[in-house]
Amino acid sequence: NAGVTQTPKFRILKIGQSMTLQCTQDMNHNYMYWYRQDPGMGLKLIYYSVGAGITDKGEVPNGYNVSRSTTEDFPLRLELAAPSQTSVYFCASTHRTGINYGYTFGSGTRLTVV
Amino acid sequence: DAKTTQPTSMDCAEGRAANLPCNHSTISGNEYVYWYRQIHSQGPQYIIHGLKNNETNEMASLIITEDRKSSTLILPHATLRDTAVYYCIVRGGGNEKLTFGTGTRLTIIP
Numbered sequence: 001n002a003g004v005t006q007t008p009k010f011r012i013l014k015i016g017q018s019m020t021l022q023c024t025q026d027m028n029h030n031y032m033y034w035y036r037q038d039p040g041m042g043l044k045l046i047y048y049s050v051g052a053g054i055t056d057k058g059e060v061p062n063g064y065n066v067s068r069s070t071t072e073d074f075p076l077r078l079e080l081a082a083p084s085q086t087s088v089y090f091c092a093s094t095h096r097t098g099i100n101y102g103y104t105f106g107s108g109t110r111l112t113v114v
Numbered sequence: 115d116a117k118t119t120q121p122t123s124m125d126c127a128e129g130r131a132a133n134l135p136c137n138h139s140t141i142s143g144n145e146y147v148y149w150y151r152q153i154h155s156q157g158p159q160y161i162i163h164g165l166k167n168n169e170t171n172e173m174a175s176l177i178i179t180e181d182r183k184s185s186t187l188i189l190p191h192a193t194l195r196d197t198a199v200y201y202c203i204v205r206g207g208g209n210e211k212l213t214f215g216t217g218t219r220l221t222i223i224p
Contacts, residue, residue, distance in 0.1 A: 004157075031210060042201065042214035043158070050210055058211065090157050092212075102148070103212055105157030 002026050006091050006106035013081040013113045021076040021109050023091030031094045032074040033058075033103070034066065036087040043090060049074055081113045118202045123219040132189040134218050136202030139183040145206040147178060149187045151198040152217070158201065161187065197222045 007022045025032065030051050035043040035058075045058030049068040063085060065077040074093075078085060089109045095101040119137040126132040138147065148163040162169055162176045164185075169176040175188040189196050201217040 033212070035214075037155075042216045045211055045213070048210060056210075059213075088155060092157070102160030102163070103150075103158070105159070107157050108155065 029093035
């Protein structure tokens with residue numbers, strides 16, 4: 001029972017490079033989320049998805065793109081990396097918006113842009 | 115979602131009960147109180163949630179005041195592994211998003 005799996009765990013990018021942060025869950029959860037966490041701060045929502053083919057912006061979507069072609073996968077794309085995107089990125093999922101379901105988080109991807 | 119207010123940091127002696135307060139004075143009738151914790155930059159971990167009744171599970175107890183304007187998370191016998199940042203979050207049914215504040219940094223003292 002893997003839960004939410006994020007890859008890679010660490011990455012260093014140069015300014016202007018692009019990359020995809022991978023997130024997959026094996027719990028058949030409908031809802032998936034991407035958060036970023038800057039040092040000493042709480043988590044901020046980047047994008048979320050309520051099902052395959054459906055995505056929506058969160059609080060800080062600029063500089064990112066997402067897709068949801070399957071229930072299991074929710075990749076986050078950075079097209080032109082900037083130093084301001086240096087952060088720890090967390091993916092999360094939940095069964096549905098019903099209030100009796102908690103979120104399951106991945107272990108995070110630590111990204112540094114230099 | 116209603117905003118929450120938590121102390122920035124707290125200490126608790128190992129083996130004692132840790133009581134973490136949260137104010138949510140603007141909570142509405144259909145909003146639940148959730149608690150998560152984050153241990154040393156790991157992904158947040160769900161602890162417990164409740165609407166108006168007190169709740170208990172294997173990890174913690176949640177006490178919600180009768181007017182629902184505040185709540186307390188209780189870790190009954192704190193261990194060093196409970197050192198973490200604890201987030202109190204208010205969320206209504208049908209809202210897809212979980213909004214985090216800055217939380218309370220709890221340090222368990224040996």
